[in-house]
Amino acid sequence: MNFAEELKKRTRHADEVVCSFLPVAEGADETLLSAMNYSVRAGGKRLRPLMIESTCRMYGGNEKLAEPFMAAMEMIHTHSLVHDDLPAMDNDEYRRGKKTTHVVYGEAMAILAGDGLLSLGYETAAGAFARCSGQETAYVAKALQILSQKTGPGGMLGGQSVDVELDGQPLSEEQIDYIYSHKTGALIEASLMIGAVLAGAPDTEIAKLEAIGTDVGNAFQIRDDILDMTETTEELGKPAGSDERNKKTTYAGIHGVEAAEETVRQLSARALRQFDDLEAEEPFLRALLASLTNRRK
Amino acid sequence: MNFAEELKKRTRHADEVVCSFLPVAEGADETLLSAMNYSVRAGGKRLRPLMIESTCRMYGGNEKLAEPFMAAMEMIHTHSLVHDDLPAMDNDEYRRGKKTTHVVYGEAMAILAGDGLLSLGYETAAGAFARCSGQETAYVAKALQILSQKTGPGGMLGGQSVDVELDGQPLSEEQIDYIYSHKTGALIEASLMIGAVLAGAPDTEIAKLEAIGTDVGNAFQIRDDILDMTETTEELGKPAGSDERNKKTTYAGIHGVEAAEETVRQLSARALRQFDDLEAEEPFLRALLASLTNRRK
Numbered sequence: 001m002n003f004a005e006e007l008k009k010r011t012r013h014a015d016e017v018v019c020s021f022l023p024v025a026e027g028a029d030e031t032l033l034s035a036m037n038y039s040v041r042a043g044g045k046r047l048r049p050l051m052i053e054s055t056c057r058m059y060g061g062n063e064k065l066a067e068p069f070m071a072a073m074e075m076i077h078t079h080s081l082v083h084d085d086l087p088a089m090d091n092d093e094y095r096r097g098k099k100t101t102h103v104v105y106g107e108a109m110a111i112l113a114g115d116g117l118l119s120l121g122y123e124t125a126a127g128a129f130a131r132c133s134g135q136e137t138a139y140v141a142k143a144l145q146i147l148s149q150k151t152g153p154g155g156m157l158g159g160q161s162v163d164v165e166l167d168g169q170p171l172s173e174e175q176i177d178y179i180y181s182h183k184t185g186a187l188i189e190a191s192l193m194i195g196a197v198l199a200g201a202p203d204t205e206i207a208k209l210e211a212i213g214t215d216v217g218n219a220f221q222i223r224d225d226i227l228d229m230t231e232t233t234e235e236l237g238k239p240a241g242s243d244e245r246n247k248k249t250t251y252a253g254i255h256g257v258e259a260a261e262e263t264v265r266q267l268s269a270r271a272l273r274q275f276d277d278l279e280a281e282e283p284f285l286r287a288l289l290a291s292l293t294n295r296r297k
Numbered sequence: 298m299n300f301a302e303e304l305k306k307r308t309r310h311a312d313e314v315v316c317s318f319l320p321v322a323e324g325a326d327e328t329l330l331s332a333m334n335y336s337v338r339a340g341g342k343r344l345r346p347l348m349i350e351s352t353c354r355m356y357g358g359n360e361k362l363a364e365p366f367m368a369a370m371e372m373i374h375t376h377s378l379v380h381d382d383l384p385a386m387d388n389d390e391y392r393r394g395k396k397t398t399h400v401v402y403g404e405a406m407a408i409l410a411g412d413g414l415l416s417l418g419y420e421t422a423a424g425a426f427a428r429c430s431g432q433e434t435a436y437v438a439k440a441l442q443i444l445s446q447k448t449g450p451g452g453m454l455g456g457q458s459v460d461v462e463l464d465g466q467p468l469s470e471e472q473i474d475y476i477y478s479h480k481t482g483a484l485i486e487a488s489l490m491i492g493a494v495l496a497g498a499p500d501t502e503i504a505k506l507e508a509i510g511t512d513v514g515n516a517f518q519i520r521d522d523i524l525d526m527t528e529t530t531e532e533l534g535k536p537a538g539s540d541e542r543n544k545k546t547t548y549a550g551i552h553g554v555e556a557a558e559e560t561v562r563q564l565s566a567r568a569l570r571q572f573d574d575l576e577a578e579e580p581f582l583r584a585l586l587a588s589l590t591n592r593r594k
Binding site: 023027028029031032033036079083086088089106107109111112114115116118119120122123126127129137141144145148149151152153154157158159160161164165175178182 | 328406412426446449454456458475479
């Protein structure tokens with residue numbers, strides 16, 4: 001397998017799947033639909049949909065069931081970015097080199113676009129019931145449960161709320177860990193789990209995938225801190241050095257770039273050891289998880 | 298049946314059901330959970346949960362399936378109020394005589410509390426899968442589909458977006474109709490439909506309930522306009538006369554209070570005629586729908 005080529009091919013496919021579930025921007029609420037499309041189509045690595053597709057394949061699942069969840073996951077992830085960028089939150093004007101949703105559509109419409117993506121995410125995921133039969137119905141119900149638990153309070157939104165509440169304050173290791181594992185980790189855990197659940201993988205495998213997701217999420221977020229400290233605005237597509245300017249306590253800020261790099265390596269190695277322990281194999285997903293250690297944006 | 302007593306009894310029960318699904322405010326994201334609890338517990342008539350419970354009973358359904366949807370509906374409705382009150386939207390400081398969520402918890406936490414209620418609403422509704430068996434699984438899947446379609450773009454959020462977009466502008470009858478039937482009507486339609494769907498009522502009945510919901514939603518919203526023009530702030534628990542101050546075009550504002558009262562009577566009469574056409578009976582729900590014509594707050 002040529003990983004770079006396979007990544008390109010699968011990312012293009014994941015992007016097509018995600019976009020195929022977006023509503024056409026027309027009718028009375030055209031502006032809302034347009035803002036939702038803008039936010040999702042502004043780019044992104046489609047990492048979470050790729051993970052869902054990969055673990056579904058890995059356990060021999062029905063990809064027609066994975067597709068609505070791939071789109072749902074990206075909508076819910078994008079919802080969190082749109083709301084996170086709002087003036088009342090991080091007040092970011094650029095993301096992925098493009099103007100953020102509230103800069104283009106105004107604050108009120110950006111709030112509603114985020115709400116719309118969150119709601120449509122669940123609607124899209126629930127659409128998988130129309131694609132399944134027999135035992136698969138139980139898989140979809142379980143995947144929906146994981147999606148909502150990892151998204152809501154107790155999951156991603158719980159992490160966001162602690163991040164907002166402690167904004168600008170010095171944070172303990174425990175608080176940083178809570179924020180990273182929830183704000184970033186929860187949806188990565190969910191993505192790895194959902195594909196396998198839809199394929200009917202046993203609970204023991206789902207639990208291992210969740211643990212892998214936790215390590216990958218932490219590594220991913222610490223890598224994000226490092227990039228913010230070491231890369232340029234142009235390379236990132238968003239303002240570099242923003243954590244320091246915003247007095248944001250980060251893992252890399254506390255421990256320094258070198259120690260943070262070492263932690264990323266350790267987390268990544270542990271995730272890969274756990275991956276090799278799974279009952280099924282997916283060389284692409286293994287390479288994808290490994291590549292997160294070295295990403296440059 | 299003594300309607301006033303029955304209403305009191307059922308409202309208390311609906312309130313208990315709704316609150317039983319709210320998470321305890323503790324742990325790292327205690328503030329988020331506390332803001333979510335505050336918003337839902339600030340009161341409200343629990344009209345939508347009452348509707349779900351009533352149509353479920355009406356068709357002999359399993360109330361254990363209705364309960365998660367009653368809570369989910371109130372969470373999603375409250376989500377829309379919390380976001381609607383935000384400074385970037387209506388900028389309201391009081392609702393139901395109490396300070397709005399962003400006044401108490403700050404804007405960022407109110408955005409997340411609204412997101413949390415929307416997400417937890419779907420999580421709670423999906424929890425009904427754990428309470429059902431056999432054919433009921435399909436009922437829950439269908440109810441979830443209705444809930445999400447009536448909530449998202451194309452539903453309530455579509456109505457909100459048009460309301461926001463045309464804010465302060467003179468509106469056509471068609472635009473007012475779109476806003477009322479989506480922003481207010483969609484969740485009332487969904488509430489009447491979902492109870493019946495969970496009870497396995499035939500599609501023809503569901504379609505009639507949807508039409509009843511449309512008329513009731515419109516009547517409800519026009520009554521709201523009238524109250525804003527005729528009642529005091531004290532009676533409403535929120536600032537009276539706000540539509541005029543905000544240059545908001547309303548049905549009652551265009552046609553005057555008397556003509557608006559007449560429209561409410563006509564919509565209500567049509568809804569009740571359709572109600573009498575249904576295959577099942579529920580005297581309490583009939584009285585509840587009739588009472589919406591005369592409500593004073």
